[in-house]
Amino acid sequence: MKITLDKSIGAATVRLSKKVTRIINHHLKPYCITTEQWSVLRTLYECDHITQKQLSERSDKDQATLTKILDLLVKNGFVERIPNPNDRRSFFIKITEKGSSLSEELIPFLENIYGIIIEGIPDEKLTIFQEVLVSLEDSIQHLLDHQTERRN
Amino acid sequence: MKITLDKSIGAATVRLSKKVTRIINHHLKPYCITTEQWSVLRTLYECDHITQKQLSERSDKDQATLTKILDLLVKNGFVERIPNPNDRRSFFIKITEKGSSLSEELIPFLENIYGIIIEGIPDEKLTIFQEVLVSLEDSIQHLLDHQTERRN
DNA sequence: TAAATATAATTTGTATACAAACTACTTTAT
DNA sequence: ATAAAGTAGTTTGTATACAAATTATATTTA
Numbered sequence: 001m002k003i004t005l006d007k008s009i010g011a012a013t014v015r016l017s018k019k020v021t022r023i024i025n026h027h028l029k030p031y032c033i034t035t036e037q038w039s040v041l042r043t044l045y046e047c048d049h050i051t052q053k054q055l056s057e058r059s060d061k062d063q064a065t066l067t068k069i070l071d072l073l074v075k076n077g078f079v080e081r082i083p084n085p086n087d088r089r090s091f092f093i094k095i096t097e098k099g100s101s102l103s104e105e106l107i108p109f110l111e112n113i114y115g116i117i118i119e120g121i122p123d124e125k126l127t128i129f130q131e132v133l134v135s136l137e138d139s140i141q142h143l144l145d146h147q148t149e150r151r152n
Numbered sequence: 153m154k155i156t157l158d159k160s161i162g163a164a165t166v167r168l169s170k171k172v173t174r175i176i177n178h179h180l181k182p183y184c185i186t187t188e189q190w191s192v193l194r195t196l197y198e199c200d201h202i203t204q205k206q207l208s209e210r211s212d213k214d215q216a217t218l219t220k221i222l223d224l225l226v227k228n229g230f231v232e233r234i235p236n237p238n239d240r241r242s243f244f245i246k247i248t249e250k251g252s253s254l255s256e257e258l259i260p261f262l263e264n265i266y267g268i269i270i271e272g273i274p275d276e277k278l279t280i281f282q283e284v285l286v287s288l289e290d291s292i293q294h295l296l297d298h299q300t301e302r303r304n
Numbered sequence: 305t306a307a308a309t310a311t312a313a314t315t316t317g318t319a320t321a322c323a324a325a326c327t328a329c330t331t332t333a334t
Numbered sequence: 335a336t337a338a339a340g341t342a343g344t345t346t347g348t349a350t351a352c353a354a355a356t357t358a359t360a361t362t363t364a
Contacts, residue, residue, distance in 0.1 A: 006263065010187075011191060016285055019293065034350085035166070051312080060167060062351060063312080064351085065350060084312095087312080087360070088312095088358075110158040115157065121284060121291075126284060128277050129280065129284035130164065133168055135272070135273050137167065137168050139269050139271070144178075147178060174351090213320090216323085220344095224319085240342095241341070241342040243342085
């Protein structure tokens, strides 16, 4: 019997994602940072001194969720919140020296881990994998945007 | 500059997974069930009357997490816990008539939604996507298993 | 100029992932 | 027969995703 798309696309993608998170979290543990915190830190490392709103958009994270993640990153000394002189509601988020150092260390570290994970998979197949990934994401984003419009 | 594997494989997979979860949760909302609850229900629909331990293994869910998900599925009338006569620690989890009906309805419903999501993506590319997905999962599972062994 | 509306971020509540500890029960060793 | 070790499931705590409400502030409108 034919396997459903729910299982072959949906559940399989979610399962892979959880395994990726699991193994990367395992390797990040000694650095006192999680995969989600790292994704925020990396976003800042690439484009520093932006507002929380902008960071939320760039890292594709819910603002409520980002507030909590930033609390942890601030507590661990990787970033700091700087009041926006032009808008008392708003903060700029800035990476610290400690955060920059960690980022410089983690980028090659994670490249190595992923290098091990993808070992044995032909480059052409990985390229197609990434293309399909982007296509699926765009397709879903379009549906999500359309859903938001209908609510308005 | 070359994009890192962390971003092109890791973060991209996680991002797609979240979007899949988001759009499917949106569509499931009228049925009072979430994607994770559905994945447990579907596992039972396919292989009913098994212990919580077995269900945890088959659905690849943490036992603590599964306990909470089952609490909700029981509360909503989709499954029931039946004491195991041979082992007072253990339960059999059984799908209810309501749970079966919902499963029969959701399978084609979700097939339709995923059909829309994958529209425009050539079958050959989807096939490669699924192959790479499985390869990556196996690779990571191997690393996870190896990590568990080292701890022991 | 004051009122109304909009916005940035936070808080609260629920769902789920995971780690670790706990409780009740079963199996194994002595 | 009893103690020790192991197991099934639950509870507690933390991290993150998301929805909705809230607070403080900025902007727009009347």
